[in-house]
Amino acid sequence: WSQALLSESLMLLVRRSALGFGGVARWGLRCLYSGDAAGQYQDTVLLPRTDFPMRVTGPSLLEREIQIQQRCGFDQLYTWQREKKAKKEYCLHDGPPYANGDPHVGHALNKILKDIRNRFEVLRGRQVHYVPGWDCHGLPIELKALGDLGTNELTPLQIRQKAREFAERAISRQRAAFQRWGVMAHWENCYYTFDGKYEAAQLKVFQDMHNKMLYRFLLYSLSLRAVYITFPLLTLPAKLAAKAGAWGDVSALIWTTQPWTIPANQAVCYMPKVQYSVVKRADNEQLLLVASECINSLASVLKTNLESLATFAGSDLEGGVCQHPTIPAKQAPLLPANHVTMTKGTGLVHTAPAHGMEDYGVATHFNLPVECIVDEEGRFTELAGPELQKKSVMTEGNATVISMLQAVGAIVKEEDCVHSYPYDWRTKQPVVIRASKQWFINTASLKDKAKDALQKVRVIPESARSSLLAMLDRRTYWCISRQRSWGVPIPVFYHKETGEPLLNKHSVTHIAKVFSEKGSDSWWTEPVETFLTPEVLQKSKAGAVSDYVRGEDVLDIWFDSGTSWAAVLPESDPRADSYVEGKDQVGGWFQSSLLTSVAVRNKAPYKALVIHGFAVSEKGEKMSKSVGNVIDPDVVINGGKDLSVSPPYGADVLRWWVAESNVFSEVQIGPNALNAAKDSISKGLFKPAQMLATETQPYL
Known part of the structure; x- marks a missing residue:
């Protein structure tokens, strides 16, 4: 043959x-x-x-x-x-x-x-x-x-x-x-x-990257009540102010199915390439800032006519600042973001960086605070204020936030909403999205090197090269930790009292040797002493083996492959x-x-x-x-x-x-x-x- x-x-x-x-x-x-x-x-x-x-x-x-x-x-x-x-x-x-x-x-x-x-x-x-x-x-x-x-x-x-x-x-x-x-x-x-x-x-590879660019930081680990909420504009964008004349007060109108996240708001986001309008309600003459293509659907929801007073590009909203609806001392800037969609809502999105992936991306780009107001039990912390502290965010806490918004007249419309929402497959309960400590690769520091390396690669078809470069540009970080059981364990131990991670070339090299011989199941079958040997502890300048517990996270499968x-x-x-x-x-x-x-x-x-x-x-x-x-x-x-x-x-x-x-x-x-x-x-x-x-x- x-x-x-x-x-x-x-x-x-x-x-x-x-x-x-x-x-x-x-x-x-x-x-x-x-x-x-x-x-x-x-x-x-x-x-x-x-x-x-x-x-x-x-x-x-x-x-x-x-x-x-x-x-x-x-x-x-x-x-x-x-x-x-x-x-x-x-x-x-x-x-x-x-x-x-x-x-x-x-x-x-x-x-x-x-x-x-x-x-x-x-x-x-x-x-x-x-x-x-x-x-x-x-x-x-x-x-x-x-x-x-x-x-x-x-x-x-x-x-x-x-x-x-x-x-x-x-x-x-x-x-x-x-x-x-x-x-x-x-x-x-x-x-x-x-x-x-x-x-x-x-x-x-994980160890080599840990020495250079691996770090630990915060990230996120029904029928629902959907609400339309106003964020009063304290500072009109420059191009909008020139057209305002004698309008009076204007409020940005947002729509959310998770009112409990409002106390954690840090910004209101818009889509730069979409047109926006200031509209006047026929029933009470309230002025609202919304996306132009959402006007008809909003008029139907609010059951009133909406008269458009002015229309302009989303990019013209730059520089605008809103008042937080429930926290008088807090302001929320208008910021551009590509994740804003027009399929539902108003074309403006409330942004709580500690409780949403896209929100966190905006916070990273614009250096906004990431304040997690929910504990591991799904209850408000003291950061949410005395009215909310210790209340479950999915039940009484959510209801309290809605009451607070109603008290200040910030709710324009409240409705029942059934939509896709992440549920825990075991408990069948909705997942509370909250910030938690995760392991990251600082891809921002890798971008330029990766681009240079890509220029030496032959890409077929050549037209795909721009997509590869664009993907690199949009990726500011890479979260490589997952809270699952089926995967390669992140080879880290934590001090029982301080929570500080024990992760260095000595510990990882030894753990890799054990995995090579016994597989990663050994992370659960072997005692801690198998990994934290006296030699590893000595070279790591660590305390006793009894001071540490092994981590439970596994590596992202994209890191796997x-x-x-x-x-x-x-x-x-x-x-x-x-x-x-x-x-x-x-x-x-x-x-x-x-x-x-x-x-x-x-x-x-x-x-x-x-x-x-x-x-x-x-x-x-x-x-x-x-x-x-x-x-x-x-x-x-x-x-x-x-x-x-x-x-x-x-x-x-x-x-x-x-x-x-x-x-x-x-x-x-x-x-x-x-x-x-x-x-x-x-x-x-x-x-x-x-x-x-x-x-x-x-x-x-």
């Missing part, structure tokens, strides 16, 4: 790398002499002799593919090419698919595209380094593993066991599918983010020739890999990024089970329940669909695309190969 593969002409290189099974080119001379009806010249034309059928369909096709796979030793192809001598190595680092479900057509697009490139490099005489892997930790896996158990009383170890079993089952199904698609890899030597040696390599370069790539040069993933990884794996690599060694972990589109229906729609337009790659290969509707195409048709598609846009799949791929293979057409050679030339 290998000799036949390598003896193909250069014209067929791309075509043969696209087909993994039955892609045998038909060649030879055809006698066109009209007088050869009796076949008198057929023996004078030399043609290859083969029992390979011209066309195979239905179950016979599937049987033939399996026969070829077994007889030709497809499972040995990766080992064979690794053992042969080559002057150059080509390393394509596999982005780990998430181990939480069955293989889907997006997997097929990604894995087959990678395989085409790897086979092409083998044909060019290079030795390919390609180690498949899986992302195995995280909340979705934990929830799926535990969702049907019907019990909340599980220890961290029990949760981890169930989650691991769930991930292993998903990995088994996905790996079998990838092999059936003909993906060339060493399937007995994959990487998994829950493997002890992988976790140890990850902690090494983002450090794969340290655990998987060749030690001689842990830098891949290319990463090949979908466009959703522009703000995901591409970025987390870049940030961790630049932080530790000042260079990107990849020389090139190949960014492909998503698989969509033939109408260009996103695939959805509810819509019923999902294409299952298993059905594509083996056929569906009704073979007249969903015939078996085999793996080569699935592979050819990838090969002849423009993968840098959305890739359509359906009966038309699959039949076209089938016809291309059956007729031996070279148009798809020409397309690959021209349309995807930068990739090849």
